[in-house]
Amino acid sequence: MEEATILVLLLFSLHIQQLFTAEIGIISESSFLTENDTLVSPARTFELGFFKPGSSENRYVGIWYKKIPVKTVVWVANRDYPLTNVSSSMMRIVSMGNLVLMYDTDNVVWSSNTTSSRNATAQLLDTGNLVITDGNHMNIIWQSFDYPTDTFLPGMKLGKEGSAEWHLSSWKSSEDPATGEFTWSADTRGYPQFLLRDGLGAVKFRHGPWNGQRFSGSSWSPDNPIFTLNVVVNESGLVCTYDLVNSSVIAKLTLNSSGLYEFSVLLEDEKRLEVIVELPKDVCDTYKICGTYGSCNTADAQRCSCLDEVKFEPKNKRGWETGNWAGGCVRRIPLDCKNGTDGFINYTNVKLPDTRESWFNNTMSLTECKAICLQNCSCMAYANTDIRGDGSGCLLWFNELLDIKASSNRDQDIFVRMAYSELGESGRQAMDDLPLFSFARVAEATATFSSNNKLGEGGFGPVYKGMLEDGKEIAVKRLSKTSSQGIDEFMNEVVCISKLQHRNLVKLLGCSIEGDEKLLIYEYMPNRSLDEFLFDKTRSTLVDWSMRLNIINGIARGLLYLHQDSRLRIIHRDLKASNILLDLEMNPKISDFGIARSFGGNETQASTERVVGTYGYMSPEYALDGLFSIKSDVFSYGVLVLEIVTGKRNRGFVHSEHNDNLIGHAWRMHSEGKAMELVDSSFAESSNPSEVLRSIEVGLLCVQQCPEDRPNMSSVVLMLGNEGALPKPKQPAFFTEKNLLRTDFSSVSYPTSSSNDLTVTEIVAR
Ligand SMILES: *[C@@H]1O[C@H](CO)[C@@H](O)[C@H](O)[C@H]1NC(C)=O
Ligand SMILES: *[C@@H]1O[C@H](CO)[C@@H](O)[C@H](O)[C@H]1NC(C)=O
Ligand SMILES: *[C@@H]1O[C@H](CO)[C@@H](O)[C@H](O)[C@H]1NC(C)=O
Ligand SMILES: *[C@@H]1O[C@H](CO)[C@@H](O)[C@H](O)[C@H]1NC(C)=O
Ligand SMILES: *[C@@H]1O[C@H](CO)[C@@H](O)[C@H](O)[C@H]1NC(C)=O
Ligand SMILES: *[C@@H]1O[C@H](CO)[C@@H](O)[C@H](O)[C@H]1NC(C)=O
Ligand SMILES: *[C@@H]1O[C@H](CO)[C@@H](O)[C@H](O)[C@H]1NC(C)=O
Ligand SMILES: *[C@@H]1O[C@H](CO)[C@@H](O)[C@H](O)[C@H]1NC(C)=O
Ligand SMILES: *[C@@H]1O[C@H](CO)[C@@H](O)[C@H](O)[C@H]1NC(C)=O
Ligand SMILES: *[C@@H]1O[C@H](CO)[C@@H](O)[C@H](O)[C@H]1NC(C)=O
Ligand SMILES: *[C@@H]1O[C@H](CO)[C@@H](O)[C@H](O)[C@H]1NC(C)=O
Ligand SMILES: *[C@@H]1O[C@H](CO)[C@@H](O)[C@H](O)[C@H]1NC(C)=O
DSSP states (O other): OHHHHHHHHHHHHHHHHHHHOEEESOBOSSSOEETTEEEEOTTSSEEEEEEOOTTOOOBEEEEEESSOSSOOEEEESSTTSOBSOGGGEEEEEETTTEEEEEETTTEEEEEOOOOOSSOOEEEEOTTSOEEEEOSSTTOEEEEGGGSOOSEEOTTOOEEEETTEEEOEEEEEETTEEEEEEEEEEEEOSSSOEEEEEOTTSOEEEEOOOBOSSSBTTOSOOTTOSSEEEEEEEETTEEEEEEEESSTTSOEEEEEOTTSOEEEEEEOTTSSSEEEEEEESOSGGGSTTTTOTTEEEOTTSSSOEEESSTTTEEESSHHHHHTTOOTTOEEESSOOOGGGTOOEEEEEOSEEOOOOTTEEEESSOOHHHHHHHHHTOTTOOEEEOSBOSTTOBOEEEEOSOOOOEEEOSSOOOOEEEEEOGGGSHHHHHHHHHHSOBOOHHHHHHHTTTTOGGGEEEEETTEEEEEEEOTTSOEEEEEEOOTTOOOOHHHHHHHHHHHHHOOOTTBOOEEEEEEETTEEEEEEEOOTTOBTHHHHTOTTGGGGSOHHHHHHHHHHHHHHHHIIIIISSSOOOOSOOOGGGEEEOTTOOEEEOSTTHHHHSSSSBOSSBBSBOOBOTTTOOHHHHHHOBOOHHHHHHHHHHHHHHHHHOOOSTTOOOSSOOOOHHHHHHHHHHTTOGGGGSOTTTGGGOOHHHHHHHHHHHHHHTBSSGGGSOOHHHHHHHHHOOSOOOOOOOBOOOOHHHHHHHHEEEEOOOOSSOTTOOBOOEEEO
16 A cells, blocks of 8 residues: 555656656757756757756756766856746747747847758757757757867867867856856967966966877876877867767866866766866966976975076076075076077976977978077977877977976977087087088078189089188088978988098088078088199199009098998999098098988989989999999099099090090000000109009009909008009990990980089989
C-alpha cells in the first residue's frame, strides 16, 4: 500500500515537473522557447533555457550542462540585457531567419541579426553550440561558438584570424553574467600571443608564445592526459582549439569574474566541475613583474633576479633590494652594434619574453634568423618559432626583453644579444664560426662599393678593397645576385669554408647577407694576384726563380689540402693565375675555393650541367663533357706551372712556327731536349736548371690527356720535393679553345670584360 502511494506520488511529481519544463528539440517560427521550456541537445549533454544566476532576480537565456546538478552556465545570450519579467518572454525565430529573445510580443532584448531566404531553425548541438541552420540543415548561418562569453569549450575557436576574432570576457560577478572586467584575447602585434587584460586594458598575464608544442613557459606538456591543444600561428593570426583525449569527459576553460583563467573537469561524483589548473598561477605570472631583462623565479625568496646575474645588473639597486623590481635590469657592458662584433648568448630555461614588438617568419631557419637579427641594431634576441624536430622558423624581438620567467623544465633556446667581450669562450667561438658583418659596416669600409675601390672581377662577382674601422684591410667579394642559392645554404657553406685554414689559402674573415646581397670578406693581399706579375714585362722581373719555385710548391700544398687534408673534399674548378693571391712575402694563397663547389647548380662529384671555369685552364673532360674531379684541378695546376716557368699565358699563346698552345709548345720543346729554352728571360739568370726541368716535367705530367695519367696532388708535392726520377710524360692534351668552341659547344656565353681569363660561369654542354 505504502509503496503504491509513493509510486503514485512519484508519478505525480514527475508529471508536475514536466508541466513546468517541456523539452523541445528546435526553435523555429512556430516552436517558441518560453520560461517553462528548455532546448536540449540530441545526446542530452547540454540544455538551453531561461535561468536566474544565484539570488539575482534577473533572467537570462543561457546554455548549461544537462547532466551536472549544480547549474554550470557556459554561454549567455542576453548577458548585458537582463529580463526582469519572464512570464511574457520567449525566444523564437522571426522573419524566417532571425533568432530573437523578446518580451511582450514586440520588445527585442537580444537578436542573432541573421537573415535567411528559407525558414531557419535553431538547434543545440551536443558540443554546446547553439546553431541556426536554414532549410538545408548542413548550412549553419549563425553559431554561439562565434560569440563566446566567458567559457571556452572543446571545439570552439579562440584567437584572431584575419578580421574574425574570438575572445573571452568574464562575468561581472557570479550573480551577474554582464560583460565584466577581464578579457582573454589574442594580440597579433608581433608574434601573436594570448593576453589577459583588466578593465583598463592593462595586461595582467601573458601566455608565452606558442612553440609548436606548447605555450612557452606553460607547464602543460603536449602529452597531458586530458586534452590536446591545436594552435596555428601564421601571418593571418593565432587560432587555438582543443580536444579532449577522452571525449566523454566533461571539461571546460573559463575566465572567472576575478580574472582567473581556469581549466575544470567534472569530478567522479558527477555533481560539479572542479578547477584543476588556473592562470595566473603564481606571483611570477604577474605581467613584467621583474621589468626588462628581469627573470622571475617562484622558488627564490627574492622573486626577481636579472636574466643573467653576471652580464646584467639591476637598474635601481636599492629598489631591487626592497622588492621594487619594476626598473628591471641593464647590461653591465653595453652593446656595440656598430662595431659589428655583438654576438648572442643562449638561454634555455625561460618563458620567452613578450612578443608584442617582434617579427616572425615560420619558414626561416635559425641561421638565417641570427643573420637578420645581427644586422639590425634594434634586434635584441631571436628564437625558433617551432621547436619540433630540429626547430624551425624565426622570431625576432625588437625591444628590451620583458616578462621573462624562469622555467624549471627545459623550455626553448632564446639567443640574447650581447657585447663581444661578454660572449665567453664558446660564444666567441660560435661567432668566429659564423663571422657575420653587417652590410652597413662593409659598405662603409668600401666607400659604398666605390669603383675606385674595385680590385677586379672574380668568378662570381666584383671584388672591392676595403678598410675596417680599426684600419684592417679587407677584400670584399660581392656575389652576383643571380645566384639561386638560399641564405641558409650559403651560410652553411661559409661556415665550412671559414674552417678551412691553410697558409696557402686566402683566409675568409666573414660574410654578410642582407636581402639578396651576399658578401664574402677576405683578408686583403697587398701583392694582389699572380697574373699581374707573370704576364707583365716589368713586374715579372721582380719574381726570381726561387720565388717562383716557392709559388709552385705553395699552390701544390694548398691544393693538396683542399683535395685531401681538409674535412671537406673540395674541387676548386677554377684554378688560374688570377686566383692565386700573393702576400707581402710573395707567398701564394689560393682564393675562390669552395664557393665554386656550390655555384655550379645541380651537380655531383662527377659531372655538371653548368661548366664553371676558365678557358686555357680547363681539362678536356671537364670542358667537353662537364666531368670534373680532383684530376681536373690537377690539369689546371699543370697549366699554371707551365705559365709560371714560361711567363706566358696558355690561352692566347702564339708561336711563329706552329699553331700549338703553350702546352703543345712546352711538350714540343721538352721532347726536343730544349726545355730550358722555355724559361722566361726575366728570371733566366736566377734559375736552377734541374729545378726548372723538374717543374716542367711535373707540369707536363699534370696536363696529360687522360685523368688517370695525371698524378694526384700528394704525388705532385712529393715529386717537386724529391730528386728521384720522374715518370716520362706522354703527349699531353693540347687543344686550342678555337677548335673547342667551333665544334663542341652548342651555345657559349662570352664575358664582356676585356680580361681574357675571366671565368666563364655558364656554358651549356651539348
Ligand atoms: C510556466 O509555468 C507556470 C507554472 O505552471 C505558469 O504559471 C506560467 O504561466 C507558465 N508560463 C508560460 C509562459 O506558459
Ligand atoms: C509581467 O508581464 C505580464 C504580461 O505582460 C504582466 O501581466 C505582469 O504583471 C508582469 N509582472 C511584473 C512583475 O511586472
Ligand atoms: C545584433 O545587432 C545589435 C544592434 O546592432 C547588436 O547590439 C547585437 O550585439 C547584435 N547581436 C549579435 C549576436 O551580434
Ligand atoms: C515557412 O513556414 C511557414 C509556416 O510554417 C510556411 O507557411 C512557409 O511557406 C515557409 N516558407 C518557406 C520559404 O519554406
Ligand atoms: C593560417 O592558418 C590557417 C589555419 O591553418 C589557414 O587557414 C590560413 O590560410 C593561414 N594563413 C596564412 C597566411 O598562411
Ligand atoms: C572516458 O571517460 C568516461 C567517463 O569518465 C569513462 O567512463 C571511460 O572509461 C573513459 N574512457 C577511457 C578510454 O578512459
Ligand atoms: C575565481 O576562481 C578562483 C580560483 O578558483 C576563486 O578563488 C574565486 O573565488 C573565483 N571567483 C569567482 C567570482 O568565482
Ligand atoms: C670592436 O670589437 C673588437 C673586438 O672585441 C674590440 O677589440 C674593439 O675595441 C671594438 N672597437 C670599438 C670601436 O669598440
Ligand atoms: C643552447 O644551450 C643548451 C643548453 O646549454 C644546449 O643544449 C643547446 O645546444 C644550445 N643551443 C645552441 C644552438 O647552441
Ligand atoms: C619567410 O622567409 C622565406 C625564406 O627566407 C621567404 O621566402 C618568405 O618570403 C618569408 N616570408 C615573409 C612573409 O617574410
Ligand atoms: C630594424 O628592424 C626594425 C623593426 O622591424 C625596423 O623598423 C628597422 O628599420 C630595422 N633597421 C634596419 C637598419 O634594418
Ligand atoms: C638535381 O638533380 C636530381 C636528379 O636529376 C633531381 O632529382 C633533383 O631534383 C635536382 N635538384 C635540383 C635542386 O634541381
